[in-house]
Amino acid sequence: MEIGVLALQGAFIEHRKKLESLGATVREVRLPEHLDGLDGLIIPGGESTTIGKLAVSYGLLDPLREFTRSKPTWGTCAGMIFLAKDIGGDRQPLLGVMDLTVNRNAFGRQIDSFEVNLDIAGIEGGPFPAIFIRAPVATSAGAGVDVLARLDDQSIVAARQGHLLATAFHPELSDDARIHRFFLDLAASVSTP
Amino acid sequence: MATNGHTNGHNTGETGTETVKRGLAQMLKGGVIMDVVTPEQAKVAEDAGAVAVMALERIPADIRAHGGVARMSDPDMIEGIMKAVTIPVMAKARIGHFVEAQILEAIGIDYVDESEVLTPADEEHHINKHKFKIPFVCGARNLGEALRRIAEGAAMIRTKGEAGTGDVVEAVRHARTLLGEIRRLTSLDEDEMFTFAKNIQAPYALVKETAELGRLPVVNFAAGGVATPADAALMMQLGVDGVFVGSGIFKSGDPAKRAKAIVEAVTHFNNPDVLAKVSRNLGEAMVGISVSSMTDQQKIAQRGW
Numbered sequence: 435m436e437i438g439v440l441a442l443q444g445a446f447i448e449h450r451k452k453l454e455s456l457g458a459t460v461r462e463v464r465l466p467e468h469l470d471g472l473d474g475l476i477i478p479g480g481e482s483t484t485i486g487k488l489a490v491s492y493g494l495l496d497p498l499r500e501f502t503r504s505k506p507t508w509g510t511c512a513g514m515i516f517l518a519k520d521i522g523g524d525r526q527p528l529l530g531v532m533d534l535t536v537n538r539n540a541f542g543r544q545i546d547s548f549e550v551n552l553d554i555a556g557i558e559g560g561p562f563p564a565i566f567i568r569a570p571v572a573t574s575a576g577a578g579v580d581v582l583a584r585l586d587d588q589s590i591v592a593a594r595q596g597h598l599l600a601t602a603f604h605p606e607l608s609d610d611a612r613i614h615r616f617f618l619d620l621a622a623s624v625s626t627p
Numbered sequence: 628m629a630t631n632g633h634t635n636g637h638n639t640g641e642t643g644t645e646t647v648k649r650g651l652a653q654m655l656k657g658g659v660i661m662d663v664v665t666p667e668q669a670k671v672a673e674d675a676g677a678v679a680v681m682a683l684e685r686i687p688a689d690i691r692a693h694g695g696v697a698r699m700s701d702p703d704m705i706e707g708i709m710k711a712v713t714i715p716v717m718a719k720a721r722i723g724h725f726v727e728a729q730i731l732e733a734i735g736i737d738y739v740d741e742s743e744v745l746t747p748a749d750e751e752h753h754i755n756k757h758k759f760k761i762p763f764v765c766g767a768r769n770l771g772e773a774l775r776r777i778a779e780g781a782a783m784i785r786t787k788g789e790a791g792t793g794d795v796v797e798a799v800r801h802a803r804t805l806l807g808e809i810r811r812l813t814s815l816d817e818d819e820m821f822t823f824a825k826n827i828q829a830p831y832a833l834v835k836e837t838a839e840l841g842r843l844p845v846v847n848f849a850a851g852g853v854a855t856p857a858d859a860a861l862m863m864q865l866g867v868d869g870v871f872v873g874s875g876i877f878k879s880g881d882p883a884k885r886a887k888a889i890v891e892a893v894t895h896f897n898n899p900d901v902l903a904k905v906s907r908n909l910g911e912a913m914v915g916i917s918v919s920s921m922t923d924q925q926k927i928a929q930r931g932w
Contacts, residue, residue: 441657441894442657442894443656443658443678443893443894444657444658445653445654445656446656447656464894464895464898479654480654480655480656480657480658480678481654481655481678481714483676483713483714484658484676484677484678487674487675487676488676488890488891491887512654524713539713543735543736543737544651544715544761545642545643545735545760545761547642548640548641548642548644548647549641549644549646549647550640565647565650567647567651568651568654568715568737604650604654607650607653
């Protein structure tokens, strides 16, 4: 199984290492042709404005939208913003394929970034060490979206819509590969129905 | 421990941890951080795809020309830039000037650069960066200097280069020195590592960690003299995680276009076809100063200990 990691900017090497430690083959995606034949894609954390602009400059928006119609795709932090349908007033390029309303930088500036142990539906073995860095949250989710984790204030920080997955935090920075394993299992179930 | 009220029934969220401080730098990787002196320039940088901006009153080329003592910028000016953009904002404090850093933390800056570009406030001690909840980036010319800064709590390193020159030669020298030392370190056996740590005047535990990782334990950008997309891609191919561009953008003929070209060059650093495309018709590059014509006294990279 070959998984792509969008490598325009951000923490793509951390995702690559996690996937490789689980036995997946990984390809870095910077141009549309790099998507050919992949079984799944991760859109990493980074600066969502930068990733969006670079995706537009190199004609990636439509190929990415097409890819996400049938192939498992997981966005972390900036990747969650990029997948969302609605981010309020901010103007930046979005794929708009996940029925989420996302609030960028929901917690404030870097000084408010935090770590917390999080219960996530579908992730067995106890709470997950979740790292939030200038993180977004989803304030609402459409009917087709399963909410997997919320904070105490009810904001949504992990969600699934069929073969699409979004986390507001950074599993690629945690010393815990359970969500990467979950995503590989999802990709395997889609590629061999 | 500091808390922010975000919990989900287990632990209270913890802010200001080493993981969180280093983590922001990890999100900046593969990106360009640009020096800006006004909110308008900050918007130009953000629109070009910068991952962060460095807010300062004078860019290094002007600090050089102006002379005198260079200090932390006016908080009001920094806040004006923080309001203008959604990307992270960094600001510089003088080496050893922990009160300037406290002020920057109080206004909620995302990253402090304890920078040799400003006039040092302490010629023996750097800031104890563990005391802060906001992360710090520090300059380094070699592995020993980088690991001493990390021991003091730096969450990100930038090789120094020679700021405000537009000459990439020192940026290359410092990146090659640091990355070359790491390559040599990984070939040593455990017994030899003790002497290596002593020779580069760095804590043994960090030397060992660097050897095991095969890289610095924190993100490492290049800085100091990057003026063209080719310069930026050169630094990336040498093995850094991203680049700072100071005077190179807003001292050039067409800052918006050059800024965007440098951002694209960092993403596609290994693709000469893209590099050829983005290098075209950028207008005049900054005039620059050749570092080989400078005396050691004129070099600001010498500052820091």
